[in-house]
Amino acid sequence: PFFLESDIRQIFASDTKIFFVATTMDEGRELWVSDRTEQGTNIVIDLFQIPNQYYDVTISYDGPEIFFAITEDQNPNFAESIVFSAFKGNAVENMILGEELWISDGTPSGTYMISDVNPQTISVQTDVGPLCCYDSIGGEPMEPVIMGDEIFFTAENKVADLGRELYKTNLITTESTIVRDVRFGEISSGVTGLTVFDNRVYYSADNGNTAAEM
Numbered sequence: 001p002f003f004l005e006s007d008i009r010q011i012f013a014s015d016t017k018i019f020f021v022a023t024t025m026d027e028g029r030e031l032w033v034s035d036r037t038e039q040g041t042n043i044v045i046d047l048f049q050i051p052n053q054y055y056d057v058t059i060s061y062d063g064p065e066i067f068f069a070i071t072e073d074q075n076p077n078f079a080e081s082i083v084f085s086a087f088k089g090n091a092v093e094n095m096i097l098g099e100e101l102w103i104s105d106g107t108p109s110g111t112y113m114i115s116d117v118n119p120q121t122i123s124v125q126t127d128v129g130p131l132c133c134y135d136s137i138g139g140e141p142m143e144p145v146i147m148g149d150e151i152f153f154t155a156e157n158k159v160a161d162l163g164r165e166l167y168k169t170n171l172i173t174t175e176s177t178i179v180r181d182v183r184f185g186e187i188s189s190g191v192t193g194l195t196v197f198d199n200r201v202y203y204s205a206d207n208g209n210t211a212a213e214m
Contacts, residue, residue, distance in 0.1 A: 006022045006023055006024065007022065007023045007029070008020055008021065008022045009021050009022075010067045010084075012067070012068070012069040012082055013069075014069055014071075014079070014080045015080070016035065016080060017033055017034065017035060017080060017106050018033065018034040018035075018036060019031065019032070019033055019044075019069065019082045019104070019106065020032050020033075020034070021067075022043075024043075027043055027046045028046075028048055030043050030044070030045070030046055030047065030048070031043070031044045031045065031047075031082075031084065031086075031104060031111070032044060033104075033106035044104055044106055044107070044108065044111055045104075045108045045111045047086055047087065047088045047089070047102075047111075048087055048088060048089045049089060049090045049091060049092070067082065067083070067084045067085070068082065068083055068144065069081070069082045069083075070082070070083065070146060074146050075146060075148065075149065075171070077149075077171075078103070078105075078171055080105060080106070081103055081104060081105045081106075081110070082103070082104055083101065083102070083103050083114075083144055083146070083151060084101075084102055084103075084104070085099055085100070085101060085102070085140075085141050085142075086099065086100070086102045087099050087138065088113070097113075097116070097138065098118060098137045098138020098139070098140075099137065099138035099139065099140050099141070100113055100115055100116050100117065100118070100138045100139055100141060101113070101114050101115040101139075101141045101144065101151065101153060101155075101169065102114060103171065112174070113174070114151065114169050114171060114174045114176075115139065115141065115151070115153070115155070115167070115169040115174070115176040116139070116176065117138070117139030117141065117155040117156070117157050117167055117176060118137065118138050118139040118140075118155070118156065118157055118158050118159060119159065137158065139155035139156055139157065139167075140155060140156055141153045141154065141155045141167075142154050142155070142164075143192065143193075143194045144194075145194045145195065145196050145201065146196070147196045147199065147201060148199075149170055149171045149172050150168050150169065150170055150171065151168065151169050151171065152166065152167070152168045152179070152194055152196075152201045153166075153167055153168075153169075153194070154166060154167070154191050154192065154194070155167050156188070157178070161186040162178070162181060162186065163183060163186055163187050163188030163189060164188035164189070164190070164191060165178055165179075165180070165181055165182060165183075165188070165189055165191055166178070166179040166180060166182070166191050166194075166201075166203060166205070167179060182205040182206070182207050183205070183206060183207050189205040189206050189207060190204075190205060190206045191203050191204070191205040192204055192205075
């Protein structure tokens with residue numbers, strides 16, 4: 001018989017919940033939540049609902065820096081929630097969304113995309129017909145940090161031919177904007193090292209005229 005390991009990774013605990021990523025035969029790799037009991041351990045939501053896709057990669061494994069829990073001190077309105085990077089797909093709706101930034105409080109209704117940096121409207125032909133709004137890549141967000149009601153992160157807007165730059169999204173409105181195109185054009189500024197200190201976000205970047213500076 002064939003056995004599939006649950007491959008549990010990226011475990012984050014709050015005061016009342018434990019969030020983690022696990023893999024099952026039916027749902028693939030998805031977000032789970034637990035109240036520390038067997039009965040209270042469940043999948044949060046199946047974001048990638050496309051059958052026969054062995055590469056079901058809803059939750060990105062690019063690193064722990066794109067999967068973090070919001071604390072009471074950071075934002076009491078969103079405490080007990082986690083921010084993560086994920087894909088979304090639905091065979092019935094003929095839809096695939098690339099890797100973008102999501103938030104979850106451990107419930108299906110409280111799990112939603114908070115940033116769509118790289119929206120796509122490309123249609124491709126599949127065995128079941130045209131697939132609308134196909135986007136297999138997304139903005140590929142990395143290094144998110146929280147300051148107040150805003151999440152700052154790096155991402156790539158391939159539709160606008162921008163390289164990796166600094167973006168922010170509002171947790172209340174879920175509106176995302178680029179903070180600054182440090183290196184104008186499609187070449188990335190290499191923005192990295194996002195750090196919050198004294199109500200400011202510090203980072204390193206290269207504007208093309210100098211080496212990477214803060």
